[in-house]
Amino acid sequence: MARGIVVTSLVDALVEDLREKVVSGELAPGTPLTELEVSTRYDVARASARAAIERLTGEKVLVRANHKTARVIALGPDDVRDIYRARTYLESEVLRRLALTRHVPEAARAANAEIAALWAEGSYGIVEPDMRFHTSLIDALGSARTSAMYHSLAFEVKLCMAQLQGRQRLSPEIIIAEHARILALIEAGDGSGAAAMLDEHLARARELLAASLGGEAGPEALVPSTALPRTS
Incomplete structure (x- = not known):
């Protein structure tokens, strides 16, 4: 149980930080975001990076077409x-x-x-x-x-x-x-x-x-x- 709480907390932190980087423009519209990049940037396991990307995709912060690399949403x-x-x-x-x-x-x-x-x-x-x-x-x-x-x-x-x-x-x-x-x-x-x-x-x-x-x-x-x- 404790391990699950730690993982959830870590993913929450990743999601929050990446979301703020999108709003601030540090991650510009159309920027690709891979599991490897997220795991390397934050020094976390690929599983945590994958979970954060999936969450952000569900929230429409990131978009992914045909199972390709997730990208920061670009609004028209x-x-x-x-x-x-x-x-x-x-x-x-x-x-x-x-x-x-x-x-x-x-x-x-x-x-x-x-x-x-x-x-x-x-x-x-x-x-x-x-x-x-x-x-x-x-x-x-x-x-x-x-x-x-x-x-x-x-x-x-x-x-x-x-x-x-x-x-x-x-x-x-x-x-x-x-x-x-x-x-x-x-x-x-x-x-x-x-x-x-x-x-x-x-x-x-x-x-x-x-x-x-x-x-x-x-x-x-x-x-x-x-x-x-x-x-x-």
């Missing part, structure tokens, strides 16, 4: 649009539900404050607090199944955000303002308004990312943020 414009539309459907309904009780989780406020602090330092490295902002809203609903559905998208969403923000295509100033507007609308009990702000927020990111990955941006990419003060 169509993938991005599908991922972002799926999260929009789920998040919009959650915002409407939260607005019924005007419940704004403190974790969402804290995450947006962290983004603001990073932006004040001139940093675009806001993927983690940005994801925490959205995840905290989902989790605030208190539905284990809804959270599980959203968390199943979490890696792909994080990867999309990392690819977009790594290109510095979307200003954190816009993100901060739109997050704050979403929270204000929830607090005011305006679920439809919060859902509309979310749709604008995610649609802009979706189309900018699709364009940065070789697609053609839709008109949403160029719509000025309604959360920012208008200039005459």
Whole structure:
């Protein structure tokens, strides 16, 4: 029994580290990952390396065609649009539900404050607090199944955000303002308004990312943020 626990713990550690390397870009899209490479890199048995690769393939961090070498997933414009539309459907309904009780989780406020602090330092490295902002809203609903559905998208969403923000295509100033507007609308009990702000927020990111990955941006990419003060 103890030996099984050790092996599982080791595989978990391998999976977590490799997943983070994918999100950070250290393992670029399309990079092959073999059992030999993983076992050598981490000085672990081939069986542990194989188990980690299988886990990551199951999570769609890696892809493998016809039993060939596993490679880091490479998202294209169509993938991005599908991922972002799926999260929009789920998040919009959650915002409407939260607005019924005007419940704004403190974790969402804290995450947006962290983004603001990073932006004040001139940093675009806001993927983690940005994801925490959205995840905290989902989790605030208190539905284990809804959270599980959203968390199943979490890696792909994080990867999309990392690819977009790594290109510095979307200003954190816009993100901060739109997050704050979403929270204000929830607090005011305006679920439809919060859902509309979310749709604008995610649609802009979706189309900018699709364009940065070789697609053609839709008109949403160029719509000025309604959360920012208008200039005459």
